[in-house]
Amino acid sequence: MTLHIIVLTAFLAFALWAVLARTLIQSTIGLALASASVSIIMFQFDAPWAAVFELSVCTALISVVFVSTISLTNPPPKNEISMLYWDRFKRFAYLPIFLLLGGFLFLTNKIPIDFLAPHIEPEKDFRLVLWNLRHMDLFGQIILLFVGVFGVVVFFKERPKNE
Amino acid sequence: MLSLLLLLPLASVIFLNLPIGKWVRGTALYFALILPIVQISLLLFGNIAPGAIAPFYEKTVKLGLLFDDTSALMLLIIGILVFCSVIVGNFLAESEYSKFKFMNLVILTLLAMNGTVLTSDLFSLYIFIEITAIASFILIAMNKDLFGFEGAFKYVVISTIATLLMLSGIAIVLMVTGESSFSAAKAALQSLDSCHVIKLAIVLFLVGLFLKSGMVPFHGWVPDAYVAAPPAVAILLAGCATKIGGLYSLLRVFDSVFTINFQIQSVLLAVGLISAIIGALGALAQNDMKRLLAYSSISQMGYILLGIGVGTPLGKAGALFHFFNHSILKGLLFTNSSAVENQTKTRDLEKLKGLGSRMPITAVTSVIGSLSTAGIPPLSGFWSKLIILIALWKAGFYTLVLFAALISLLTLSYFLSMQRQLFFGKDSVVWKDVKEADFSLVFPALLLASITVGVGVLFPYIVGSIILPFKGSIL
Numbered sequence: 001m002t003l004h005i006i007v008l009t010a011f012l013a014f015a016l017w018a019v020l021a022r023t024l025i026q027s028t029i030g031l032a033l034a035s036a037s038v039s040i041i042m043f044q045f046d047a048p049w050a051a052v053f054e055l056s057v058c059t060a061l062i063s064v065v066f067v068s069t070i071s072l073t074n075p076p077p078k079n080e081i082s083m084l085y086w087d088r089f090k091r092f093a094y095l096p097i098f099l100l101l102g103g104f105l106f107l108t109n110k111i112p113i114d115f116l117a118p119h120i121e122p123e124k125d126f127r128l129v130l131w132n133l134r135h136m137d138l139f140g141q142i143i144l145l146f147v148g149v150f151g152v153v154v155f156f157k158e159r160p161k162n163e
Numbered sequence: 164m165l166s167l168l169l170l171l172p173l174a175s176v177i178f179l180n181l182p183i184g185k186w187v188r189g190t191a192l193y194f195a196l197i198l199p200i201v202q203i204s205l206l207l208f209g210n211i212a213p214g215a216i217a218p219f220y221e222k223t224v225k226l227g228l229l230f231d232d233t234s235a236l237m238l239l240i241i242g243i244l245v246f247c248s249v250i251v252g253n254f255l256a257e258s259e260y261s262k263f264k265f266m267n268l269v270i271l272t273l274l275a276m277n278g279t280v281l282t283s284d285l286f287s288l289y290i291f292i293e294i295t296a297i298a299s300f301i302l303i304a305m306n307k308d309l310f311g312f313e314g315a316f317k318y319v320v321i322s323t324i325a326t327l328l329m330l331s332g333i334a335i336v337l338m339v340t341g342e343s344s345f346s347a348a349k350a351a352l353q354s355l356d357s358c359h360v361i362k363l364a365i366v367l368f369l370v371g372l373f374l375k376s377g378m379v380p381f382h383g384w385v386p387d388a389y390v391a392a393p394p395a396v397a398i399l400l401a402g403c404a405t406k407i408g409g410l411y412s413l414l415r416v417f418d419s420v421f422t423i424n425f426q427i428q429s430v431l432l433a434v435g436l437i438s439a440i441i442g443a444l445g446a447l448a449q450n451d452m453k454r455l456l457a458y459s460s461i462s463q464m465g466y467i468l469l470g471i472g473v474g475t476p477l478g479k480a481g482a483l484f485h486f487f488n489h490s491i492l493k494g495l496l497f498t499n500s501s502a503v504e505n506q507t508k509t510r511d512l513e514k515l516k517g518l519g520s521r522m523p524i525t526a527v528t529s530v531i532g533s534l535s536t537a538g539i540p541p542l543s544g545f546w547s548k549l550i551i552l553i554a555l556w557k558a559g560f561y562t563l564v565l566f567a568a569l570i571s572l573l574t575l576s577y578f579l580s581m582q583r584q585l586f587f588g589k590d591s592v593v594w595k596d597v598k599e600a601d602f603s604l605v606f607p608a609l610l611l612a613s614i615t616v617g618v619g620v621l622f623p624y625i626v627g628s629i630i631l632p633f634k635g636s637i638l
Contacts, residue, residue: 015324031320031323034327035323035327038327038330038331041331041334042330042331042334045334045335045337045338046337046338047333047334047337047338049286049337049343050286050330050333050334050337051334053286053289053290053330054327054330134286134287135226135227136226136227136228136278136282136284136287136290137284137286137287137290139169139173139226139278140278140287140290140291140294141290142173143173143271143274143275143278143294144290144293144294144297146173146176146271147268147271147275147294147297147298147301148297150264150267150268150271150298150301151297151300151301153264154264154268154301154304154305155301155304155307
């Protein structure tokens with residue numbers, strides 16, 4: 001339970017950092033860490049398929065696409081960065097209030113924090129499940145690879161000289 | 164047979180990128196045009212239901228596809244809009260190289276949307292929604308300009324947060340039931356209605372799908388993404404890509420996995436109504452043609468959500484019918500916007516005046532699209548809105564009927580104002596050299612306008628066979 005709360009708190013902190021960070025690269029790192037925290041939560045919840053794909057899709061691929069995009073943009077001057085930061089901070093300053101409000105509602109409605117959901121042990125080996133039963137997901141991963149490759153081609157490959 | 168809708172596009176992309184010569188690149192347009200035509204033909208004239216004709220590979224490759232009236236309608240929408248987007252994109256592409264990239268990405272988006280519609284598994288649904296989002300992100304930013312990156316970045320950040328929420332919901336369902344396929348998860352969840360963790364999963368799914376759909380209060384990214392996208396991409400995004408990932412998935416998940424109880428119904432109706440109102444009010448305040456259409460899209464999606472929220476077969480049928488109409492209409496209006504922008508190099512409604520006599524086909528099709536969206540008879544939008552209103556009335560939501568009717572008046576007012584300014588205002592000297600747009604921009608508009616008029620006029624004849632599922636409950 002304690003570990004659950006620590007990971008959940010870390011997820012919220014990383015998510016807030018992603019929104020409030022000074023630069024896009026920090027924001028991307030925050031997002032990747034938030035995704036990684038979610039993956040840990042999923043492993044804890046005995047949902048390894050979800051965790052693996054969360055790691056591969058959200059943490060890895062999306063972060064790569066983000067960083068690729070960021071590398072194509074010019075950073076603003078330093079004085080602008082601090083102005084933008086305060087603007088953004090003011091815009092999202094209410095976010096922690098939502099968190100507190102949610103916590104308050106959670107406690108006042110006496111929703112049990114220690115959920116006792118019916119627990120089901122994974123019966124099959126993950127590799128067997130993936131290769132024998134999850135053909136659609138594998139198919140999706142192949143397409144995802146193509147999309148990723150095209151993302152890199154679109155953003156980085158220069159137009160042929162004869163055009 | 165059904166698996167061909169996934170395998171043919173994948174095979175096409177692989178073929179187009181084989182290192183067998185530059186001539187292959189030249190065929191990209193034909194592949195991008197033929198694939199949606201094949202899809203539409205199979206749906207209208209072929210027998211692609213599972214088990215109809217099983218290709219040899221289906222014995223070893225089991226994709227577990229789901230095909231029903233709802234997925235057929237969605238596949239039809241995807242086919243039509245991808246076809247129109249390809250024609251517009253082919254004309255507006257800056258070079259052969261960018262045309263080739265665009266065609267490949269559109270085929271991959273078609274593939275991802277087909278996968279989203281055909282999957283029968285929660286987890287696969289997530290994967291295909293994510294592929295659609297990533298492909299859309301690349302398409303929005305493919306011109307590598309500042310606005311493109313800004314719109315794409317906002318879209319992908321919101322999309323990532325939405326998928327994180329959805330994935331957490333899927334993880335909970337997996338934890339509780341040990342199943343991820345729609346049917347098995349639904350059966351396992353029957354006895355767990357009061358479980359708090361399941362309620363949490365439902366909330367996560369709802370918020371995630373509202374974010375994906377761009378429903379109020381999560382609508383901030385929609386105008387930016389649509390405005391930033393290149394014209395052909397805007398047709399695809401506004402017409403189907405964002406709606407398949409958002410509203411269709413919501414409909415599918417709450418139809419096939421969870422059940423709509425009183426609390427969920429209240430949330431759907433409230434969010435639907437607020438989106439319809441805020442979207443319409445937002446559209447009233449816009450001077451940018453594309454931004455106006457984006458807000459209008461939010462408003463119409465609110466209507467669809469109202470239909471889903473009623474929870475009755477009639478409401479669901481109305482929502483699906485409006486989904487079809489809205490996709491076609493947004494495709495049409497964004498095509499018109501592309502034509503106007505291409506001829507005048509602006510979308511500012513303050514500057515544009517009296518283009519009706521100079522762009523008569525664009526003007527006529529745009530008026531058809533606007534009137535149909537506002538629900539004017541006998542156009543298609545009128546019938547779908549009417550079905551939603553009847554469903555709301557029959558379910559006893561009289562106040563919502565009143566609000567929905569008033570929002571239609573608001574829709575009519577902002578579209579009439581846009582049309583008057585664009586096409587019927589005083590002829591301006593500034594635009595004296597403007598001519599009708601190229602056939603590549605006019606043809607998709609004519610096609611989509613014909614569908615709108617045809618569906619409206621022939622409504623009694625095609626409603627049961629092509630447009631609406633659950634026909635037994637309506638007719």
